[in-house]
Amino acid sequence: MKKIYHNIKHLVPWMIAAAIFFYLFWQYPPKKVWESLAYVNIPAFLSFSLIYFFLLYFLDAWSIKDLMKRFGYAATLGGLLLGRGVTYLVMIVNYPASQAAFAYYLRRKYNTPIFRALGIFLFIVFVDLLWIITLAFIGSSLQDYNIGGIDLKRTIQIVALITYSGAAIWMMFWKMMPKKIDGHGFIRSVLRKIKERDIFQIFSQAGISDYVRIAITRAPIHMAIIFYMYIVLQTFDVSCPIIRILGNVPVVFMIGTLPITPGGLGTTNAAMVELLSPYITSPLFESGRISPREMLFAITILWMATNYVIKAIVGTILMKRVSKNLFKPTLELPQEIAEKEATHMHGNI
Structure with missing residues (x-):
């Protein structure tokens, strides 16, 4: 029964993406999408990808x-690149499974406890989520959104x-709570279980400087994720x-992190078309053969497919x-x- 539930749990997100x-x-229509793809500058697109x-x-x-070095676990950059690259094969279809496989790799390669490895991944995801929310918050201050009557x-x-x-509450919890939570009651029991979980022990050791440090090291990733679309559009003669x-x-990537579909499949495509299509321009649109929405949808499909293909090739090699x-x-x-x-927070990072 557990196996059936496990399979259904992984199948449902794919069904939602398909829908x-x-x-x-x-x-x-696929015909319009295909016509849109004909306008891509292939060498420029592939080079940038x-x-x-x-x-x-x-x-x-x-x-x-x-x-890992900060928390006392040594690893070489080459070894991490190798392990992460291989797990890209799994990441394409199952993000949590790829994280688990990477943790097993670190356990055998560098003797890093599995739960500590998963905790490190969780710590990074925690900071990534704050980055994504912050950038979406900044983006929301630059314009008004109203989709389907919702004040986005x-x-x-x-x-x-x-x-x-x-x-803030989470970080204060790990700094202010005593090492051992005694007593009875539902709340104390819940807090004790959280405190004792191995995967969260990284947070008990982390200080504010650690959050700032990882935020700085992850900043170039999030900046690249934002500005990539500006360049990709240029390869289609779109501005x-x-x-x-x-x-x-x-905002699109904030939506893509929601654990609705694998890697934001479908959700990021739909959000990108809905949010960005009113603002793109191109000589191609003046003829009326291709609409901004059709072009943008085609771009998101090609970009996502290319990213997955590169991951598959690198992982296989x-x-x-x-x-x-x-x-x-x-x-x-x-x-x-x-x-x-x-971690089950998806996305295309």
Whole structure:
């Protein structure tokens, strides 16, 4: 029964993604999408895609290395690049499973306790989430949003306020709570369980300087994620004011982090089309053959597909350079538990 539930749990997000794409292709016929793709400058697009991928790949591994060193776990940059690259193969279809596989790799390669590795990943995701919310909050201040009668600007600002409050409470909890929580009662029991979970022990050791440090090391990643669309649009002879990029792309990625579909499939495509299409211009639109929405949808599909293909190629190549056994579950922690403990915040980072 547990296995069936486990399979359904992983299948549902893909079904939702399929439903979203069905709707999008119903709105924007495949023929129009294909026509839009004919206008891409292939050498420029592929060159930028590769630069973008390897830049984020390197920065991601480097930030993990820096955080591991801070908490007393040594690892080489080359080893982390190798392990992270191989897990890209799994990340394409199952993000938590890729995190679990990476944790198993670090356990065997560098003797890093599995829960500490997962805790380090969680710490990074925590800071990444704050970055995404902050950038979306800044973006929301640059323009008004009203989609389907919903004041998206106010919604984003409320989400940001709740997130900041929650983050502050979380950080204070680890600094102000005693090492041992005695007594009875529901609240004390819950707090004790949180305090005793191995995956959260990184937070008990972290100070404000650690949050600032990882935020700085992750900053180039988030800046690249925002500005990538500005350059990608140029490869299709499409322009968009930079202020609109700053105002909308962070919101798109905030939506993409929601654990609705794998890696934001469908949700980011729909959000990008809805939010950015009113502001893009191109000589191609004047003829009426291609609409801004059709073009933008085609761009998001090609960008996402290219990113996945590069990940698959890199993962396949690196898999030949390392033993697969390094990524297999250990006896101390079954894969199902490791996946359950791993972070489930999706996205395309």
